[in-house]
Amino acid sequence: MTPMKRPANPHPELAGTVSIAEAARRLNLTHKQVRHLLATRILNFTQIRGKFRIPADEVTTLAARRGRANPAHPPRLPR
Known part of the structure; x- marks a missing residue:
């Protein structure tokens, strides 16, 4: 039986940052x-390994400024 793979550890330099895709999801x-x-520098960013973080x-x-109660889970709009 093959051993289970260990979960990937996120790179320490990425801690506390989100990708553009994740920011878009959180901000809807x-x-x-x-x-x-x-x-336009409304959001600050850094480039790590060629990716915007x-x-x-x-x-x-x-x-919070845009009035989102829970930015981690924005409300879904009805279609």
């Missing part, structure tokens, strides 16, 4: 809208 925005927030607290703060 499109990826393009999040990239616009980065370009956004501090999670920045996303939480912006979500």
Whole structure:
């Protein structure tokens, strides 16, 4: 029997940051809208290993300013 794989440890430099996709999900925005927030410096970011990473607290703060009660789980809009 093969041993179970250990869960992947996230890179320490990524701790406390989220991807553009995760920020878009938390803010209920499109990826393009999040990239616009980065370009206009409304959201701070850093580049790690060629990828844009956004501090999670920045996303939480912006979500609170936009009136999101729980930024980790934005409400789904009816279709």
